[in-house]
Amino acid sequence: MDSSRNVMVVGGGVAGIQAALDLADMGFHVHLIEKKPCIGGKMAQLDKTFPTLDCSICILAPKLSECYRHKNITIHTLSEVKKVKGERGNFTVELLKQPRYVKEDVCTGCGDCSRVCPVRGVYNYFDANLTTQAAAYIPFPSAVPPVYLIDGEKCAYINYGICELCIKACGAEAIDFKQKEELISIKNINSIILATGYDLAEFENPLREYGYKKYKNVITALEFERLICASGPLGGHLKRLSDGKEPKKIAFIQCVNSRSDKAKKYCSSICCMYSAKEAMIANEHDNELESYIFYIDVRAGSKGFQKFINRGEMEYKIRYVKSKIAQIEIDAQQNPIIVYEDFESSKIKKLKVDLAVLATCIIPPDGIEELARIFKVDLNKYNFIKTDPFYPLLTSREGIYTCGCVHEPMDIPRSVAEASGAAAKAAESIREVEI
């Protein structure tokens, strides 16, 4: 194998996956690095995508398995980049791989370990921590790689030296408690694509004013996606978490923590669209359901987006309330009461709803400063990776490219387009070095 034809893609969300597939199809070898136990990122957690209302995982799953099967892609899960040496054309990257305690190449994904595991209470990040599971688990049924893992913090064997039930149950003999944290060094990387995505601001101040975590019927948009998703904890039957009642009136609060002098000053870019989408799906589940979207202004810039918003208003009982939210109160039946300033009448008003959904702000992923230090790339004033408006895929360092939300908030279609762009840039770089 011509070793200079290696590319590393950091981040296994939809952007990273697309970049990896493009490069692999061009004949380059790709190392795809993912911190979580499986690839797919946030897109795998979504119920539907806008503006077509396609099932999210149905679009993504073929890409996931293609990545897994592609002879030119090596997936490194549970791994983080710790050190980068060298320069464009010849990077050496050091990864820290966390133990999975299951042999990836042996596990058949049958789930016998999970069924026999007596330990409970491991939060499932994939279900937005709304469910708990056994210490031997797979984040979701179609996860890639289709391999189980064991939670080292909760496992009774690792912590107390007893149990061994999964070892006995596993017919393939895939359980391996001897695994340890491992440093892996990958040499001769020509170029690198950073696609580590984003996090959501879930613990910052305005969320507390809105009663998030205090009131069960105030949830985030990502939690809503899981609750309404057919493969989610409610099996797709939307219910309130406080009493199991089906909501008839939902408030979607826009710009939570974003576009505010008190919090993040930038726009999260996708919330107007996904809130309209979520309101539409909710209405499709129950035709009597009404939604109120509390917004500053609707940003529906891309192709077909305004039409989508209009359709929501006309066909799906969505009402837009131009307003600013002061706080969310709660009544004795745990119904959220939205207290807001109505911009049209300039009056303080209240609206009682059954469920309030917060469009939380997209923020740079946890550990971005460390990432910037390791890769020696600059960050912008909001801590996203710095790019130039006319060279949106180039970082400040030669040979390192970026795509997706890690350099600014964006939707799935744009992330995918950028991913292909970044892949092309990386390919171009290899060609230049070769010549």
Added chain:
Amino acid sequence: MEELEQIKTFKNLEDKIISKSLCCACGACVAYCESQSFDVIEMDNYVPKFKNNKTSEDCRECGFCYYICPQTDSLIDKINGVHLVKDEIGNISDLLAAKTNDLKIKEVGQDGGIVSTILTYLFETGRIEAAVVSEFDENFKPVPKIIYKKEDIIKSAGTRYSISPNILPLKDLYRIAEDIIQTRKNVYDVDQLRVAFIGTPCQCRAISKMRLMNVKPSHVIDFVISLFCFENFDYEKLMNILDKKIKIKPSNIKKVQIKKNMFVTSKDSKEFEINIKDLDEAVRNNCLECDEFVGKYSDLSIGASGAPTGYSIIVIRTDKGKTLMHSLIADGYIEKYKIPPNLVTEWKPKKLNWFRKMTSIKIKK
């Protein structure tokens, strides 16, 4: 990883605990094993044993039964750390005396009726979906049970003086979860259930060990209330003594209470007194070895010892317990007795002294 010692199994539990009559019949081992559907051990008249056609060959040798058993030494250091235990009484975050304001509970409850009131509150405010308690059958035999309706609380009021294997009903958790989820629509799977556990100190010790490892079925337990317990009686032996001494049949007993001596009230409202010494031979063997009295491994420990008549003493151990007691008082469910501050500080050394004295007597027995 260093070389680990052989995992202890149910066979070891039989040899070390059960055969030496040290088993406290809490039911933890059976509840765990059965909730795993291993179908190997069962409870036979308060004694855990291999099922009829099963032997140690059928044991999965996972070791949980041995490690969660409250009578073994395993994990004790760890749960002591979790519950900040330094002596026989355990960590006291606050101490109060109180009685219920609920008239119905007042009628049937022991002392202050606090436990029933707490359960009522937890159900009414939606903090729990179920509770593990104990009821009496028609022969005054305690029967442990998972309840999930507020109306069932009243049946579990009053103290039992013979053992009730309170952890045992959790073996059926997965079977009855469906019913609970039907009545409580806010919960969508078994693992989301929140259950309050009421039991004796030894049972709470088992629960604490189980919760430390988060092993099923203990993972649903969200609230632990320990009842003061100095010793417990064997049901058959106790009933024989009552029959001999005061000629009362089990089916005719309405209420039993120990205040220095044992007082029995019959269904036709007659009162009997029995010297506590006469009951010595009915005391369970494991109780003689027990080093607990108030229940160190709980959110709240509740009992009468040291309380003014008609009140219960509540030992608050955790922040969770504290918040709960504050809301019970604020919402008028219970009435607080104003204990002078010096009594609060004196209570612990007093109980500690008394307990050490009593333990030395027990050891002599």
